[in-house]
Amino acid sequence: MNDDPITADEKTERIKRLARVVCICKGIPLGKVLPAIKACDNIADVNRMAGTGTGGCKGQRCGPRIKMLLRKKHELQSDNPKIRETTSDSEE
Numbered sequence: 001m002n003d004d005p006i007t008a009d010e011k012t013e014r015i016k017r018l019a020r021v022v023c024i025c026k027g028i029p030l031g032k033v034l035p036a037i038k039a040c041d042n043i044a045d046v047n048r049m050a051g052t053g054t055g056g057c058k059g060q061r062c063g064p065r066i067k068m069l070l071r072k073k074h075e076l077q078s079d080n081p082k083i084r085e086t087t088s089d090s091e092e
């Protein structure tokens with residue numbers, strides 16, 4: 001057993017690492033979910049593309065996070081036509 005106390009920086013880094021995981025059941029990180037968020041408009045499609053929502057909780061935990069990311073994407077697109085163009089260009 002490791003009895004070494006962890007530093008505040010190490011603790012912060014662990015918390016950040018956990019926050020970057022969108023689907024806790026499957027260990028799917030934000031970096032894998034973001035391209036699906038960019039390409040899709042609904043949770044079912046994001047789940048199909050990123051592999052989220054199929055773990056033990058069946059999307060109970062990651063579903064709300066994905067929904068929030070989709071909402072933010074839609075808000076950004078409706079507020080800024082430049083972002084809308086960039087997003088639709090990158091889907092090709």
Ligand code: FES
Pocket residue numbers: 022023024025026052053054055056057058059060061062063
């Ligand atoms: S957190 Fe994604 S399926 Fe449970």
